[in-house]
Amino acid sequence: MQLSRKAEDYLEVILNITATKGRARIKDIARALNVRPSSVVEMANRLNDMGLVEYRKYDGISLTEKGKTIAKVVKDRHETIQAFLEILKVPPRIADKDACIMEHELEPETIEQLRNFVRFVRSAPDYPQWLQHFETFCKTGVHPCSSDSRDIALLVKKKE
Amino acid sequence: MQLSRKAEDYLEVILNITATKGRARIKDIARALNVRPSSVVEMANRLNDMGLVEYRKYDGISLTEKGKTIAKVVKDRHETIQAFLEILKVPPRIADKDACIMEHELEPETIEQLRNFVRFVRSAPDYPQWLQHFETFCKTGVHPCSSDSRDIALLVKKKE
DNA sequence: AATTATTATATGGTTAACCTAACTTAATTT
DNA sequence: AAATTAAGTTAGGTTAACCATATAATAATT
Numbered sequence: 412m413q414l415s416r417k418a419e420d421y422l423e424v425i426l427n428i429t430a431t432k433g434r435a436r437i438k439d440i441a442r443a444l445n446v447r448p449s450s451v452v453e454m455a456n457r458l459n460d461m462g463l464v465e466y467r468k469y470d471g472i473s474l475t476e477k478g479k480t481i482a483k484v485v486k487d488r489h490e491t492i493q494a495f496l497e498i499l500k501v502p503p504r505i506a507d508k509d510a511c512i513m514e515h516e517l518e519p520e521t522i523e524q525l526r527n528f529v530r531f532v533r534s535a536p537d538y539p540q541w542l543q544h545f546e547t548f549c550k551t552g553v554h555p556c557s558s559d560s561r562d563i564a565l566l567v568k569k570k571e
Numbered sequence: 572m573q574l575s576r577k578a579e580d581y582l583e584v585i586l587n588i589t590a591t592k593g594r595a596r597i598k599d600i601a602r603a604l605n606v607r608p609s610s611v612v613e614m615a616n617r618l619n620d621m622g623l624v625e626y627r628k629y630d631g632i633s634l635t636e637k638g639k640t641i642a643k644v645v646k647d648r649h650e651t652i653q654a655f656l657e658i659l660k661v662p663p664r665i666a667d668k669d670a671c672i673m674e675h676e677l678e679p680e681t682i683e684q685l686r687n688f689v690r691f692v693r694s695a696p697d698y699p700q701w702l703q704h705f706e707t708f709c710k711t712g713v714h715p716c717s718s719d720s721r722d723i724a725l726l727v728k729k730k731e
Numbered sequence: 732a733a734t735t736a737t738t739a740t741a742t743g744g745t746t747a748a749c750c751t752a753a754c755t756t757a758a759t760t761t
Numbered sequence: 762a763a764a765t766t767a768a769g770t771t772a773g774g775t776t777a778a779c780c781a782t783a784t785a786a787t788a789a790t791t
Contacts, residue, residue, distance in 0.1 A: 505678045
């Protein structure tokens with residue numbers, strides 16, 4: 412059965428918190444997800460019943476192996492998407508926020524292509540020229556390889 | 572106030588249906604969104620109260636100006652995302668499906684960059700070489716510009 | 732025009748998420 | 762150790778979406 416995006420959000424946050432502390436406390440999860448503690452408790456019980464976390468009253472939450480596996484998949488998707496958006500010059504804050512939205516329901520094929528893209532750019536020997544061109548295009552609206560661009564270059568030359 | 576993703580889905584579907592027929596019928600909307608007619612009626616009432624559609628009992632639904640404006644924005648985002656994913660070689664079916672997911676909550680900056688990217692690729696005079704390289708990379712896992720790739724090329728040459 | 736079939740609506744019920752407010756347990760301070 | 766503060770829990774309530782089923786209106790067929 413498919414997990415809801417909210418359930419995935421909780422798992423991911425718990426993974427992040429338990430990476431530093433031993434167990435995730437209700438309050439920390441609540442703050443991270445911008446919900447009230449009572450909502451966290453409710454979800455904690457649900458995830459516990461699903462065997463994804465171990466939740467002990469008054470003693471916080473930890474991931475089971477099953478839960479950790481899922482959380483890592485979600486986190487990995489998040490990182491892929493974020494890296495991807497940053498390559499496209501989306502500001503990091505926004506890339507992070509939007510990765511939270513996209514990390515849940517996209518098809519594996521799509522995620523795979525984003526991952527390919529990130530790897531492709533990273534494996535280039537230098538900062539790719541086409542990305543420089545993309546930046547120019549974002550700023551000026553003109554593709555450096557277009558005839559428009561060459562016309563402009565000619566114009567500038569003439570003036571000199 | 573922000574519309575829910577579901578409300579946006581309904582508006583977009585109604586826009587698509589009314590593009591061909593005069594008014595959108597309950598049954599058609601239900602089929603398009605994979606829900607029961609009673610669910611459509613419920614949302615129809617809600618959207619009507621918000622002033623986004625004109626819903627007349629037993630006579631289908633049409634968009635108000637306000638609703639049409641929103642629907643067009645969503646549809647435009649959808650098309651941008653779909654075009655974008657297809658550039659990255661995500662199969663059209665899947666690109667369409669995932670565009671439905673992404674079209675709702677992404678930040679304007681992100682959408683804008685996707686749009687820039689699509690325009691960038693489209694305004695290139697020829698099919699961009701870097702995209703050819705990306706395709707190669709997807710198939711082989713090797714970046715054509717990498718030293719690895721040159722090594723391989725050398726090896727092949729030697730064998731001849 | 733009457734019957735049948737299709738489409739639409741109303742009603743009542745479910746579920747996932749959330750909330751507030753009251754209460755309980757645990758931790759900290761005096 | 763008692764009192765105070767902080768954190769966690771429970772209970773009860775809300776909302777957006779959905780559904781099934783029963784009924785009503787419209788359309789199509791005979």
